[in-house]
Amino acid sequence: MAEDTKSKILQIVKEMDYQPNILASTLASKKSALFATLFPEPPSPEGYWNKPVVGVNKRIAELRQYGVQVVPFSFSQNEPKSFVINALKVLELKPDGVVFAPFYKKEATEFIGQLKELSIPFVFIDSEIKEAGQVGYIGQNSYQSGLVSGKLLDLILPEGNVLVIHFAKEMDNQNHLVQREKGFYDWYNNNNRDIHQLYTIEIPDTNGEKWMEPVLEAIRKKNIKGLFVTNSKVFNVGRLVEKYNLNGLKIIGHDLLNENITFLKKDIVQFLICQRPEEQGYNAINKIFRHVVQKRVTARENYTSIDIVTKENVDYYKEFKKDI
Amino acid sequence: MAEDTKSKILQIVKEMDYQPNILASTLASKKSALFATLFPEPPSPEGYWNKPVVGVNKRIAELRQYGVQVVPFSFSQNEPKSFVINALKVLELKPDGVVFAPFYKKEATEFIGQLKELSIPFVFIDSEIKEAGQVGYIGQNSYQSGLVSGKLLDLILPEGNVLVIHFAKEMDNQNHLVQREKGFYDWYNNNNRDIHQLYTIEIPDTNGEKWMEPVLEAIRKKNIKGLFVTNSKVFNVGRLVEKYNLNGLKIIGHDLLNENITFLKKDIVQFLICQRPEEQGYNAINKIFRHVVQKRVTARENYTSIDIVTKENVDYYKEFKKDI
DNA sequence: CTGAAAGCGCTTACAG
DNA sequence: CTGAAAGCGCTTACAG
Secondary structure: OOHHHHHHHHHHHHHOOOOOOHHHHHHHHOOOEEEEEEEEOOOOOOOOOHHHHHHHHHHHHHHHHHOEEEEEEEEOOOOHHHHHHHHHHHHHHOOOEEEEOOOOHHHHHHHHHHHHHOOOOEEEEOOOOOOOOOOEEEEOOHHHHHHHHHHHHHHHOOOOEEEEEEOOOOOOOOOHHHHHHHHHHHHHHHOOOOOOOEEEEEOOOOOOOOOHHHHHHHHHHOOEEEEEEOOHHHHHHHHHHHHOOOOOOEEEEEOOOHHHHHHHHOOOOOEEEEOOHHHHHHHHHHHHHHHHOOOOOOOOEEEOOOEEEOOOOHHHOOOOOOOO | OOHHHHHHHHHHHHHOOOOOOHHHHHHHHOOOEEEEEEEEOOOOOOOOOHHHHHHHHHHHHHHHHHOEEEEEEEEOOOOHHHHHHHHHHHHHHOOOEEEEOOOOHHHHHHHHHHHHHOOOOEEEEOOOOOOOOOOEEEEOOHHHHHHHHHHHHHHHOOOOEEEEEEOOOOOOOOOHHHHHHHHHHHHHHHOOOOOOOEEEEEOOOOOOOOOHHHHHHHHHHOOEEEEEEOOOOOHHHHHHHHHOOOOOOEEEEEOOOHHHHHHHHOOOOOEEEEOOHHHHHHHHHHHHHHHHOOOOOOOOEEEOOOEEEOOOOHHHOOOOOOOO
């Protein structure tokens, strides 16, 4: 076709503001796509990592019409090797896209190399590795959420020292729990709140109640009045408080697990910092779908809001609604 | 067809888990729908009521494929008559559904009667009238959000009295500003916080700076140390604070207007209670669409979260993202 | 390389 | 009342 005819037509297309009918387009094209997810395995049906899966499934159900399918994989939160094994399974599947949590920095980096070799696009969820060639990241800015936690604990704690608890093991510098801790400490440092002394403790294993001893000892010997738990496992501290009848403590943790909500309502936990994990799962699938199937450009980083949840507003965060 | 043949077929349909292709369905059916919105007119391009409109337009753009159109109407925030006039225009249009803010109780009730007579379904946004025959409500639980404001101001205010400011006029009992005030007072009453005395003032008009006088007088004569503004117009108080160089005041208001964010970042305002107005507009259109076009059943009440926003987390609330 | 034809999975008007 | 045919607005394989 002659160039000027072409441009004339495009001109008219523009004038009439023609918008292709996306329904007809996807119906006719019969494209399909296979995705894989690789998330930590929740230790119980109440665990945090069940929540992103809810959002994933919701979006997948909607996208089934578009011929989209997903195969879920998971790995142990205490076993870097299980990440490697399941990452391998993902690669064998040869999916059109992957959504995963780069939980272990080293192992995740290797996996990323393999994905790139096979030209499989990927989206990070929950925590991120910068500039790793990802389509995008869905999750919180962990450092900033630590700052918020610091501010809030500072606000409600007139005196006494503070204990930061990581219920986790194998943490490296990239880990978002470490980033939260860093933000938290920085609140106290940047605002010269040195009337409070800060301590950190790492609890790798909460089977049984043996883990309680060092925490209890720290609380008693170090005049701890405030506690910050860097992940969703703040319910452990709630149990400790009830078992030993501790009172006067101010406690901040993360995420709306049922047991955490119970402790929030009992006023044992004062604030939960939340991040809408179902929405993250939903949005992560949506992002890889838009990239792979619809070839749309999406944002590199979609930071989730840092929700401050108390007894009084918790009821309006519990539901996940994408269906209004 | 014989009954048993029918049931046999339905049996197979069930076994195969047949799901109709919604793309093909809407493409073939060529249904279309005309909706109307009736919102308060924002006093400036920065005003709160521009935000729900953003969400409305976003959803409408997506639904254009489905043959959905919307005609927007608005009314003055100071003129109940303008509500009546524009409600009448809505009725003349004979839309298939209406989304509106029942801003003036009496006038809204009359409008509702007329909508029902014409069998036009409607969705409330921002504030609600209970049991009025609405398809649903999208917005905050205002009373509860008042409680949250009370708690937060209480938390940051060691001593002194509190002034509640309504920048509004013609408020009746149903008004959600009154509900917010009620929740706020109840926080102080229920927790026996009578070391603080509470006062309320109504400012109907903020043209010029004459309105500042009574507020300033109250602050000075009544030992006011904390202020709670029941709507998005807390920036007025910010201006007052800067003009008269007041300091040591603790201020809580509503909504992420740019000027409010500025005062938040300057630490003149300590907390903003927010409600994702763009999402509300988006969801309200979605709700009327699902009801009218898709004949789906939706929830009667979709309470928006009561977001607690500070200097530290505000950056993660500013964007409206339905496009990830 | 170009253009007409078939088909995606439904709905609906219409002939029988 | 029933069932076959046409059509929704696109994509893509294919004949020329």
